Amino acid sequence: MTKQIVEMTVNGETREVMVEPRELLIYVLREQLRLTGPHVGCETSHCGACTVEINGKSVKSCTMFAVQAQGAEITTIEGLGSPDGLHVLQESFKEHHGLQCGYCTPGMITRAHRLLQENPNPTEEEVRFGMAGNICRCTGYQNIVKSILSAAAEINSASEAAQ
Amino acid sequence: MNDLTPDRDERVANLKGLGCSRKRVEDARFTQGKGNYIDDISLPGMLHGDFVRSPYAHARVKSINTDAAMALDGVIAVLTAKDLEPLSLHWMPTLAGDKQMVLADGKVLFQGQEVAFVVARDRYIAADAVDLVEVEYEELPVLVDPFEALKSEVVLREDLDGQTEGAHGPRKHHNHIFTWEVGDEAGTNAVIDDADVVAEETMYYHRTHPCPLEPCGCLASMDKVNGKLTLYGTFQAPHVVRTVASLLSGIEEHNIRVVSPDIGGGFGNKVGVYPGYVCSIVASIVTGVPVKWVEDRMENLMTTAFARDYWMKGRISATREGKITGLHCHVTADHGAFDACADPTKFPAGFMNICTGSYDIPIAYLGVDGVYTNKAPGGVSYRCSFRVTEAVYFIERMIEVLAIELNMDAAELRRINFIRKEQFPYQSALGWEYDSGDYHTAWDKALAAVDYEGLRKEQAERVEAFKRGETRTLMGIGLSFFTEIVGAGPVKNCDILGMGMFDSCEIRIHPTGSAIARLGTISQGQGHATTFAQILASEIGIPADSITIEEGDTDTAPYGLGTYGSRSTPVAGAATAMAGRKIRAKAQMIAAYLLEVHDDDVEFDVDRFVVKGAPERFKTMGEIAYAAYNQAIPGVEPGLEAVSYYDPPNMTYPFGAYVCVMDIDVDTGVTDIRRFYALDDCGTRINPMVIEGQIHGGLTEALAVAMGQEIAYDDMGNVKTGTLMDFFLPTAWEVPNYETDHTVTPSPHHPIGAKGVGESPHVGGVPCFSNAVQDAFRPFGLRHTNMPHDHWRIWKTANGLGLHDT
Known part of the structure; x- marks a missing residue:
């Protein structure tokens, strides 16, 4: 072809x-x-x-x-991330055990990254809805949601501190 | 001691050993997309394999014409059964003592069956060529119902026709595989026939599929120069795959290297040996270049390793006070076209004989009949030890039905029948010795945590409000108490293809005091690299951060039976502790020599050996490791290494108490899980963070199975749920937050008291979700309805009970 x-x-x-x-x-x-x-x-x-x-x-x-x-x-x-270290979301997934086998993780974090651009301060419900296009078979999502909410809080507090 | 010496607590904390929520060492790679899964591996000159699959569930293959496919530019080979026959590889043995067609040999027996294997330059050309292979079929009558199959004159397995003896005893019919019986049937029937109260129920535990996010695949690379075959693949048991590959191919085992790279979830799907593996190996041997085969999602759901499909008929008897006196269970097990169940050899229905559950039942009987149908082969343990989900679902439903019969509260019925703490070790009526348990404590804690009485009160009020027309939402309280049986297993009664189910760990301590440990298991997301290092850190006093854990390469790891049935911690975890103790014993001799005292005069203290009574005189493990390599110590070999092959004396028996509170909209069948409380007792807890993660995940897979996930067939044997459009995988939107809790009852025979946990939440979760649905309708006369409880089926249940009548 x-x-x-x-x-x-x-x-x-x-x-x-x-x-x-x-x-x-x-x-x-x-x-x-x-x-x-x-x-x-x-x-x-x-x-x-x-x-x-x-x-x-x-x-x-x-x-x-x-x-x-x-x-x-x-x-x-x-x-995402840089040679110096992990992106906040990558750190947060590690910190909150937001992954197990790791297969869904790259897509999950990439989607979460965009979600936080669209909605920098989401509620738990908004995270669950916003992530519904990404399936994870291992974690039951609880710690994924926690990871994203925690990353959002961290990004927001860093940007407030910068202002 | 001096001011610079860290105190004991600090030294313990530095180890990151048992009991701490150590962050996972795997995650830096995975979060950056640096995992290395089967389809990420690419070798120079690699070809791609793809299957021509049967569109029919039962048909004779009249002819296969590969000319047009072979003529396509980029197609290297098209293999059919005729090509494999001279190598005797057109059929392969299954783990269950049966055999399975690798490529269709004269007929096909299920939709999606492998008919021909195309090898091409890239995956697109392979897919084009698949379309160009012309296969002429003659359709045959299809049997998808095991009860009909047992009556039908249609012979599914013509290759077995006339054989009245199978791998597990006599066959009663040409579509019958085996009968497996445990317990005393006559005695059980006599007890039940004479009982005050008897409850009977028939239930279907539907066919489903583990569906890990990464499908199955492999990459075979035959090096014709040195005669070595390297096989990369999604294998939950790489060492067994090597042995099987050697036996099938005739290549000596030392010339085969099997590597399981990162595995994107397994859940039982990646235990078996599939035709794709055999075809890839043959194709690589024929072409002399690497051949990769990775199935797509439809192939995964339609052909590799389904789970469940058990028709279970139960009778349970009790006194009027609710004391259970006997249990009878008969299962008609639909195994599909070939018996490819992944069970230890002597257990054709796995550990289904754990179906007396957590209860002190004096007499019981289990009979299982395996049946061939025109469905995909498999029968793996989807996130459970062998058939334990079926067993626990069965008994937890029978308890609920008996509670209805007795007009009794189901929580109380459980309580009065639990095996009591002082009865352990407990001999069950169906042959198991439960090692330990404290069920009453766990149950009371769970019921108190959810305010069980308060929930029942609320439920009663809801029923009244519903009857008054004030609400259209019912409330269900799902209960389950489960006992798992994991850690297969003692070599004396558990083997797979003759290989005893021990496991192994080999440890090397490096001169500078760090270490590598290799195990016979393989992580598929459980976090072995994190948790096994914790076991070892506590055993040998070297920080977990200084210990590398490696698994999955048969050239370097010691032989082991792999990871499934929650056996990694009970078996390989035990081997790790035992190998660590060998290291420690040698370290003690070295320390004593260095400290110029007798061996018995030093004792281990966190990360060092100290002279008894003189803690200021010590040698750290780092110092001891260095000495092992740089000093001549009389009577002690240089180096510091150990290996342990661990044959567990018994299984371990994790248990747990779960409660689910669910609201159900009677008019739509939509369910809302308001609360889910899970108390797990997995013995000694290695890493609470990882345990909780396992529980969240197992519960979510339980939710899936109970509430919608199924592999369904139509009458023609067409798979109706072959894509993720139809096969339910819950998203973040459908899944609740779970409350986790625990008690700790260490296993008395495991070196560190651990029992395994990965599968418990699935085993206990499925009946808990199901019981919540059924409990909501109990006040309106529902006794039992089959899973999966999707909205449509719940609506039908409500409708059948007249709840839509105005």
């Missing part, structure tokens, strides 16, 4: 890939760009393990062709 060039910005870097039009974004991220943080859990957009951020929105990258990402700004779990 004829391939075409797709250019996108991934975690701040410009990347060019040659893809078939039918290739799903998740496989291009994982197999061509070797960003194996986002995972494949269902390929039907139910589980959210493949969640990435595209142009400021949470997207299940198994539900989108790579060619549709032409020109897009993409952030994956690998783009």
Whole structure:
């Protein structure tokens, strides 16, 4: 099948890939760009393990062709945090035991990151609703919710202190 | 001692040993997307495998034409049973003593069965080629009901036709697999027939699926130069996979390396050996390059390892005062097309004979008949020890039905029948020796915590209000008290394919006082790298942060039977403690030499050996480790290493008391879990944070199974719930917050008293959720209704009880 060039910005870097039009974004991220943080859990957009951020929105990258990402700004779990340390959310998931097998975690944290951009001070109910597109089979969500609420509080208190 | 010496509490805290909520060492990797799961592994030149699967549940395969598929650019091979037959790999043995087709040999027996294996350059080409394989089928009559299968003239397993003896004794019919009986049937019937009160009920524990978020997969790499096969995969029992791979392939076991990388949840799904593994190995041997096979979600739900599917018929008898006198249970077990249950060899229905539960029942009988149908094979223990969820659901429902029969409160009925503390170790009527327990204390604590009497009062008021037309919401109080049986198990009665179910730990202390320990188990999210280091820290006085835990590579780890049935802590955890004690014994000799005293004159104190009566004279474990490598100590070999293979003397018996408060909208069937209280007793608690996490997760999987999750088939054997659109996995929106609590009754035979906990919440949770639903309708005459309690079924229950009549 004829391939075409797709250019996108991934975690701040410009990347060019040659893809078939039918290739799903998740496989291009994982197999061509070797960003194996986002995972494949269902390929039907139910589980959210493949969640990435595209142009400021949470997207299940198994539900989108790579060619549709032409020109897009993409952030994956690998783009959170820094060489100096973990992102507040990553720290918080560790602190509050918000993960077990780790398979859903990259999608979960990436989604939580966007959720806190959309709603910096969510209630527990808003977190549960806002995270309902991401399935976890291990934790029962209780500690995931706790991790997100705690990260939100920490981010808010840091930004208040900065003002 | 001097001012610089940390005090004892500080030294204990530094170890991060037993009992502390140590943060998980796995998480820095996982939170950054740096996990290494099977589909993350890529080898140079790797090919991709994909299956042609049967659209029919029962059909003869008339012909397979692979020409068009082979002609597609990028397709390397298409394997069929004919290609595997010369290697005798077109069938494979199952864990249950049966055999299973690797690729369809003349016929297919369930929808989704593997028919041909395509090997191609990438996953897209493989999928294209799957569509190009032409298979001609002739449909055969389909049997999806085990009771019909036992009457039908249709022979499902033609390969077994005429065989009246199976792996577990006589077969009564061509679709019958085995009969397994435990206990005294005549005696039990006599007691029940003469009893004051008898309750009978038939219940169906529906078929479901463990559905870990990561599906099953493997990557086989045959190195033709050195003759070594490396097999990466989602294996809950990597060492057993190596042995099986060697026996099947003829490759000597030392030339096979099996690696379980990070596993994205298992819950029993990743115990078995699947056709994808066999085909990948063969394809790699044939092509000489690595071959990867990873199933997709539909393949996972439709073909690899279902759970449950037990039709259970019970009779329970009691005195008028409620003292249980006997229990009779018969199970018709639907095993699907091949008996691929993952149970210890001598237990074709797992530990279903724990079905007398937490109660002192003097006489009992269990009979299980296994049956072939046109459904997927499997029968794994989904987040439970072998068939224990079925057993606990059965007895906890029978107790509720008996309570109705006696017109008695179900909490009180439990209380008067619990095995008493002083009866442990307790011999059950069906052959188990319960090691320890204190059920009354746990029950009283649970009922007090939820204000049980207050809840009953509120419920009665709600029923009255409902009758007066003031509300359309009913309230259910779900109770369950469970006893698990985990930690398989004693080698004398537990084996898998002949391999005794011991487990192992090997420890090396490095000269600078840090350590590595390797175990025969494999974490799938349980946090072994964190918790096993804690066990060891307390045993050998080296901080957990200085101990690396490694599992899953058969070239480096000692042989073990793997992680399932909550056996890691009871068995490998015990091996860890025992190996640690060997280290400590040698360290004691070294310390005594260094301190110039007799071995018996030093004693272990947290992180050091001290001279008895002179605590200022000591050698830390760090100093001892260094000495082990740099000093010639008379009579002591250099180095500081130990290995332990632990054969547990008995299973462990964790228990717990759960209460669920649920509101049910009678007109919509919608449920709202208002409160869930879970008290668990898993013996000595290694890491409370991890324990609570396990309980939250197990309860959520219980909620799923009880409230909606099922693998359903239509009459044609089509899977109706093959995607996550139809197969219920709860999201954060549907799941409540859980209250956790505990008592501690250490196991008397386990080196540190731990019992295992990962599966308890699932085992106890399913009947608790179900009992809450049933309890809400008890005042309106409901005795029993089958799970899963989705909105539609609850609505039907309410409708059937006339609650929608105006």
